[in-house]
Amino acid sequence: MNSTLAVIGVSSCLLGLPVRYDGKHKRHEIVLNLLNEKFNYQAFCPETEIGLGVPREPIHLLMTKSGLRCVGTQTSTLDVTEPLTEIASQQTWLESLSGYIFKARSPSCGIHNVPVVSGNRANKSGQGLFAAQIRKRYPNLPVSDEQQLENLEFRRRFITQVEAYHQRHF
């Protein structure tokens, strides 16, 4: 690891780690190339970190009478709302980050347009519970997902923002 480079948090499945609910990964070449060329990185999977196994029942965001919950798609009593919300506060390594690349559309990691089930419909209006905590705790931290990074202009802007954040804070 080159200690002069900015450190970026990244959803583990984007790096090719088989941590998804189906035992697979979502290796993303653009993310990997960006990290290899420019940054050091810290991989993290909030779902396995809170003790969900691989494979596991998928979870989703569900609007209930008592508010937004994150529950199993088949087992509504599998409710991981609290652990997924609280796991960020236990990660001291977050203090060393200058950016974060999240997996799009995940109920844990998505930063926007995450489906929220309400009745028998789903609106793409949510944020993953872990990602939401990171953004709340570090409102100026540059964040992106792998879909946004496919756009060259966005990617350049993200790199500039991360480098600027790194210079300001470290």
Ligand code: SF4
């Ligand atoms: S919780 Fe995040 S890192 Fe883990 S498999 Fe889902 S999207 Fe990937």
